[in-house]
Each structure stands twice: as C-alpha cells, then as structure tokens.
Amino acid sequence: MSTSQHPIALRLEQQVSGPTKLLATVMCLPLIDGIFPALVLAGAVDSVGGILQVGLLVFGGSATVAVILAEMDGTPREQARVVMLVGAVILAVAAVEAALAPTISSVLNLHLFERFAALVIAAVAAKTASARVGEYLPRPAVIVGLGLVASLEPAGAELVLVPDAMLVARAVAAAGVGVGFALLVALLSPVLRRQVDIDRFRFGSAVALGLLPLSLLGMPYGNAPLAVLVVTGLFAFEPGGDAMADDADAEDAPPAADVPGHEGAVADGGQDGPDEADEPADAPVSTEGRAPWL
Numbered sequence: 003m004s005t006s007q008h009p010i011a012l013r014l015e016q017q018v019s020g021p022t023k024l025l026a027t028v029m030c031l032p033l034i035d036g037i038f039p040a041l042v043l044a045g046a047v048d049s050v051g052g053i054l055q056v057g058l059l060v061f062g063g064s065a066t067v068a069v070i071l072a073e074m075d076g077t078p079r080e081q082a083r084v085v086m087l088v089g090a091v092i093l094a095v096a097a098v099e100a101a102l103a104p105t106i107s108s109v110l111n112l113h114l115f116e117r118f119a120a121l122v123i124a125a126v127a128a129k130t131a132s133a134r135v136g137e138y139l140p141r142p143a144v145i146v147g148l149g150l151v152a153s154l155e156p157a158g159a160e161l162v163l164v165p166d167a168m169l170v171a172r173a174v175a176a177a178g179v180g181v182g183f184a185l186l187v188a189l190l191s192p193v194l195r196r197q198v199d200i201d202r203f204r205f206g207s208a209v210a211l212g213l214l215p216l217s218l219l220g221m222p223y224g225n226a227p228l229a230v231l232v233v234t235g236l237f238a239f240e241p242g243g244d245a246m247a248d249d250a251d252a253e254d255a256p257p258a259a260d261v262p263g264h265e266g267a268v269a270d271g272g273q274d275g276p277d278e279a280d281e282p283a284d285a286p287v288s289t290e291g292r293a294p295w296l
Contacts, residue, residue: 021073026088028065029184033092036146037126038173039099040119043107044218047172051225054179055214058231061092061180062187064130064207068200070187081188089181093174100173101165111153118149120215131208199238206234 032038038060046052074081122145128135187194210230217227 021069021075022084022088024073025066025069025084025184026091028069029061029088029092029180030095032060033095033099035122035142037122037142038096038177039103039106040115040122040146040149041218042100042103042169042173043110043112044116044119046119046214046218047169047176051228052217053172053176055210055217055225055227055231056176057179058183059207059211059214059227061177062183063211064200064204066180066184067187067198067203070184071191071195071198071200074188074191078189078191081191082185085181085184085188089178089184092177092181096177097170097174100170103169103173104166109154109156110150111155114153115149116218118145118152120218122146122149123215123218124212127208127211127214130211131205197240199240203234203238206237207231210234 038056041047041056041060046056070081070085074084122142125139125145126142128139210227213227213230217225
C-alpha cells in the first residue's frame with residue numbers, strides 16, 4: 003500500500019542516488035529553491051497556525067512521506083537517525099535564511115513579492131498533484147527569481163546587522179515542525195506502510211498546499227490548509243486494510259478439494275492406496291494425499 007508515484011519524488015530520484023540523498027534533497031528543496039525564504043518574507047510564519055502549516059506542508063509534505071515509506075529501508079531507528087541528521091542541516095540553514103530576511107526585505111517591495119510567493123506555492127501544489135501539469139510550469143526557483151527582480155527596490159537598501167530574533171525563532175520552529183513530522187513518520191513507518199495510501203495523501207496535501215497562497219494574499223481562509231491536511235490524513239489512513247485484503251484473497255482461493263494434489267484426501271485413520279500396516283515401523287510416514295492440516 004505504500005507504493006507511490008509522487009511526481010516530485012520521482013523526478014528527484016532520477017537525479018540523485020540512494021534514499022538518504024533523496025530524502026535530504028526533498029526536505030532541503032524549499033531552502034534551495036527559495037520557497038522557504040519567500041514564505042518567511044511574506045509573513046507566512048507570523049502566527050502559530052502559519053508555523054504549523056509551513057512546517058507540515060513545505061518541509062514535511064507528501065514528498066517527504068513518500069520517500070520515507072516507499073524508498074527508505076532499515077529499521078525505524080535507523081530511519082529516524084537519517085531524518086535527524088538531515089533535520090540538523092535544515093534547522094541550521096533555516097536559521098541563517100531567516101537571519102538574512104530583514105536585509106533582503108529592505109531592498110524589496112514586500113507587497114509585490116507576496117504575490118510571487120503565493121504563485122510559487124501554487125506551482126508546487128500543481129506539481130504535487132499532477133506530473134503532466136508540472137511539465138508545463140516553471141521551476142519554483144525561476145518564479146522566486148522573477149519575483150526578486152520584479153519587486154527589487156535598491157534605493158531603500160540597508161544592512162541589518164542585528165537579525166530579528168523572533169523571526170529567526172519562528173522560522174526555526176516551522177522547520178522543526180517539518181523535521182518532527184518526518185521523524186514521527188520514520189518511527190511509525192512499519193505501521194504506516196501497511197495502513198496509509200500515499201497517493202491519496204498526496205492529492206489531499208496538494209489541495210491543502212493550494213489553499214496556503216490564498217491565506218498569504220489576505221483572503222479569509224486562516225488555518226484552512228491545516229484543517230484540510232488533517233482531514234486528508236484521516237482519509238488516507240486505512241486501519242486493517244491489509245487484513246481485509248488477505249481475507250478477500252482467502253475467499254477467492256479455490257477449495258482444497260479443487261487443488262491438484264488433494265484428490266482423494268481422507269481423514270486421519272482412513273486409507274488411500276496400499277495398506278499402511280504393511281510398511282515397516284521405522285519407515286518415514288508419507289503425507290502425500292493426506293488432508294492439508296495433517
């Protein structure tokens with residue numbers, strides 16, 4: 003049930019080798035493409051709900067879940083060790099990017115840049131939902147770059163030597179939420195592989211991610227992306243799904259009497275062929291032709 007055809011994960015898998023590198027690439031991609039700095043500058047982490055939404059949808063999204071459940075091997079403890087190693091890098095880079103945010107914001111028209119931040123999140127949501135649609139959309143880094151050029155106002159530039167400590171703390175908290183979610187998935191991976199439909203979770207995550215730009219633009223959606231993500235997790239979770247599948251297979255299996263090799267099977271004490279009393283006492287007892295429970 004954990005097999006996934008996640009478009010972003012599949013594209014990255016063709017470029018990197020090994021599940022550890024793939025997980026690091028997927029989780030660090032928001033930092034590399036500029037998605038996370040754009041969200042920080044757009045004010046996406048200014049509230050507790052925003053911190054949770056950015057952490058769960060950007061760092062701990064469906065691509066992260068797909069890589070951990072469908073690609074990574076080893077015990078849950080080994081997988082958790084890999085997630086913590088990748089998470090340490092993510093937290094450090096997130097803190098650095100948030101510390102530079104005030105300097106970057108001094109040379110940008112934030113009102114205009116917020117539009118590009120919303121556009122890049124919408125593009126990622128479309129890429130997550132459909133690989134075919136993603137082929138016609140530009141890379142997130144291209145959209146962020148265009149946003150920087152369009153909103154650039156160098157006249158008001160100033161070097162901020164003292165970063166905003168609260169902004170850095172909120173950015174690190176958002177990254178920490180994503181890392182914590184990935185760690186929880188790794189620890190529960192044996193259960194989640196059997197009882198979670200990853201592709202169903204992917205589509206729901208794409209919808210939640212598509213609602214995030216609307217809240218960035220000031221529309222009255224609030225924590226709707228977080229609520230959609232919770233509902234998605236409930237719909238993707240199928241307790242006892244494998245057990246039901248096993249029962250269906252058992253019902254579809256032919257009766258023992260119809261299976262070759264079971265013709266003429268008799269109960270214990272019956273005879274089928276030569277008299278067993280004529281066989282030597284030390285000879286091995288043949289089970290051929292007996293009932294399967296013997």
